[in-house]
Amino acid sequence: MTLKIGVIGTGAIGQDHTRRINEVLAGARVTALNDVNRANAETCQRQYAPEARIFDDPHALIRDADVDAVLVCSWGQTHEEYVLAAVAAGKPCFCEKPLATTAEGARRIVEAEQAAGKRLVQVGFMRRYDPGYVALKKAVSEVTGAPLMVHAAHRNPRVGENYVTPMAIHDTLIHEIDVLRWLLDDDYTSARVFFPRKSPRAHEKLRDPQVVVLETAGGVVIDVEIFVNCHYGYDIQCEIVGEDGIARLPEPMGIQTRSGAVLGQPILMDWKDRFIDSYDYELADFLKAAAQGTAAGPTAWDGYVAAVTADACVAAQEAEGQAVSIDLPARPSLYA
Ligand code: NAI
Numbered sequence: 001m002t003l004k005i006g007v008i009g010t011g012a013i014g015q016d017h018t019r020r021i022n023e024v025l026a027g028a029r030v031t032a033l034n035d036v037n038r039a040n041a042e043t044c045q046r047q048y049a050p051e052a053r054i055f056d057d058p059h060a061l062i063r064d065a066d067v068d069a070v071l072v073c074s075w076g077q078t079h080e081e082y083v084l085a086a087v088a089a090g091k092p093c094f095c096e097k098p099l100a101t102t103a104e105g106a107r108r109i110v111e112a113e114q115a116a117g118k119r120l121v122q123v124g125f126m127r128r129y130d131p132g133y134v135a136l137k138k139a140v141s142e143v144t145g146a147p148l149m150v151h152a153a154h155r156n157p158r159v160g161e162n163y164v165t166p167m168a169i170h171d172t173l174i175h176e177i178d179v180l181r182w183l184l185d186d187d188y189t190s191a192r193v194f195f196p197r198k199s200p201r202a203h204e205k206l207r208d209p210q211v212v213v214l215e216t217a218g219g220v221v222i223d224v225e226i227f228v229n230c231h232y233g234y235d236i237q238c239e240i241v242g243e244d245g246i247a248r249l250p251e252p253m254g255i256q257t258r259s260g261a262v263l264g265q266p267i268l269m270d271w272k273d274r275f276i277d278s279y280d281y282e283l284a285d286f287l288k289a290a291a292q293g294t295a296a297g298p299t300a301w302d303g304y305v306a307a308v309t310a311d312a313c314v315a316a317q318e319a320e321g322q323a324v325s326i327d328l329p330a331r332p333s334l335y336a
């Protein structure tokens, strides 16, 4: 059986996922596209899904009989509405991060899924599928001993004018919020944010860089540098310091050169290339589960925990150095 997929939001990642489903992965075809900017849906159709129909109404796409499962790839603040509609229609839904831009929004999705009685939502936290992070998790259980500290960095070469200070949390840090919790198998208890001197490349409405300090229930202290105008590349770093040793996320593959008295290794510039395998693996996992009418991988609960943590981090941005506590309710049995 070929699974029929509807994609809402056909910008950068919506187009890339459409390409992935139609040109890389097996078992599914994109049959329906929607974008508030129709020209983007037309570009996506022309380039990657000539047989797909373009819908002007995203809710009609979700209800359509020719759509078995939905990919939500529109802007973050629109995710909740579309995920809730997919759950109401009983259709498996892959939602790009963030699941919702507020903890209350994510909570509504968790409640809707619980009412549906089965998993229908996978959140696009693709780093859990990255071979480097998978190897790092193995090193934590086999080499480092119990973790004490984590030093991480999330650097983007540049961002647009519409990227403002809280987006460093909701849009960017959200990946570390999820993957570090998964790596450590621990939950966060507090957040603090520090602002070094501002980079002259950051525009007026963005304080960049920032350092977020998270503490976990197990007593691990995590520092994450977020620097989204670092200029030199797309650079993701992570080092776990444990009782018995240290483990580091491997660099992406690149040809090392020795020339002109320089030992060199290229640095990627685009997030699409840095995690290209993980995007393939996460979507393959989604398609496999969706063919059985359910969802796999990062859950709506993971999306909710990330949203609660992100809200605390944004509050911590405003509290400038003061700790903001992170309180989570008990995990529902659906996500045990
Ligand atoms: P983008 O701006 O390139 O594309 C978003 C598209 O959604 C645009 O074509 C826009 O017209 C459309 N859109 C906006 N509101 C809509 C609505 N109400 N209904 C239908 N379409 C709507 O943005 P990008 O970079 O593709 O990001 C999209 C989402 O994917 C964001 O949530 C972002 O955080 C996430 N993302 C995840 C990445 C990852 O590494 N997992 C990487 C990049 C983005």
Ligand code: ISE
Pocket (backbone or CB within 6 Å): 156, 171, 172, 175, 228, 271
């Ligand atoms: C973007 O939306 C992503 O998800 C990228 O992985 C991240 O590095 C970037 O900061 C976000 O804006």
